[in-house]
Amino acid sequence: xxxxxxxxxxxxxxxxxxxxxxxxxxxxxxxxxxxxxxxxxxxxxxxxxxxxxxxxxxxxxxxxxxxxxxxxxxxxxxxxxxxxxxxxxxxxxxxxxxxxxxxxxxxxxxxxxxxxxxxxxxxxxxxxxxxxxxxxxxxxxxxxxxxxxxxxxxxxxxxxxxxxxxxxxxxxxxxxxxxxxxxxxxxxxxxxxxxxxxxxxxxxxxxxxxxxxxxxxxxxxxxxxxxxxxxxxxxxxxxxxxxxxxxxxxxxxxxxxxxxxxxxxxxxxxxxxxxxxxxxxx
Numbered sequence: 001x002x003x004x005x006x007x008x009x010x011x012x013x014x015x016x017x018x019x020x021x022x023x024x025x026x027x028x029x030x031x032x033x034x035x036x037x038x039x040x041x042x043x044x045x046x047x048x049x050x051x052x053x054x055x056x057x058x059x060x061x062x063x064x065x066x067x068x069x070x071x072x073x074x075x076x077x078x079x080x081x082x083x084x085x086x087x088x089x090x091x092x093x094x095x096x097x098x099x100x101x102x103x104x105x106x107x108x109x110x111x112x113x114x115x116x117x118x119x120x121x122x123x124x125x126x127x128x129x130x131x132x133x134x135x136x137x138x139x140x141x142x143x144x145x146x147x148x149x150x151x152x153x154x155x156x157x158x159x160x161x162x163x164x165x166x167x168x169x170x171x172x173x174x175x176x177x178x179x180x181x182x183x184x185x186x187x188x189x190x191x192x193x194x195x196x197x198x199x200x201x202x203x204x205x206x207x208x209x210x211x212x213x214x215x216x217x218x219x220x221x222x223x224x225x226x227x228x229x230x231x232x233x234x235x236x237x238x239x240x241x242x243x244x245x246x247x248x249x250x251x252x253x254x255x256x257x258x259x260x261x262x263x264x265x266x267x268x269x270x271x272x273x274x275x276x277x278x279x280x281x282x
Contacts, residue, residue: 229266
């Protein structure tokens with residue numbers, strides 16, 4: 001019996017309900033099959049009712065599953081390297097309450113520097129649980145009894161020491177999880193791609209007629225690293241402004257000048273952009 005099969009067997013014997021957190025990006029066939037067969041009362045769009053509401057059509061789902069024998073779920077379990085999400089269990093907790101727990105932990109930061117915490121990504125969940133001290137796991141997992149997920153090239157399972165409602169800490173410890181540079185770039189790519197497709201649909205469609213969207217986006221993400229533009233407002237400015245530029249890429253005037261640190265560099269380019277938009281002095 002494989003580790004994930006053992007986990008499923010243990011949770012079922014304990015009388016727990018089973019859940020699937022599904023990242024729908026890249027899993028369109030499984031998404032369609034599961035939502036069709038389970039029915040609307042058995043799943044909740046993760047982003048619904050949050051500041052990320054506009055991303056609901058392409059966003060993750062929390063689904064209650066009766067069995068792991070559904071063909072779509074079997075396909076997912078056989079291909080964990082697709083990073084499609086993770087499994088969880090809970091004991092007599094309503095689906096709405098379970099979704100509300102994660103929604104409360106979805107958005108980080110304050111306006112206008114908010115970001116989506118991609119807890120639906122098994123890589124993010126796995127890094128957080130590997131980093132958290134045992135006494136912090138209950139506040140993170142809330143009403144869930146246990147989670148099972150693919151991380152570090154193997155199946156992992158962690159039980160919640162105190163399932164139930166736990167208020168969101170003022171400074172959630174899972175937000176201090178160290179993020180390897182490559183993983184950070186991948187998460188940033190996923191987040192920004194979803195945002196641009198959802199919020200700048202027409203501009204992205206026009207760009208796709210001329211360039212490879214993924215190649216273009218990766219190039220800009222590499223620029224954020226090269227220039228040290230790591231703050232959300234800096235990344236947002238670079239992406240959205242590039243959609244308006246000739247060739248969809250920053251020109252030579254955007255390059256950092258000798259002696260400019262990242263903050264000075266960004267402020268200069270930002271002010272120049274405002275000037276050319278005719279917004280300075282208004």
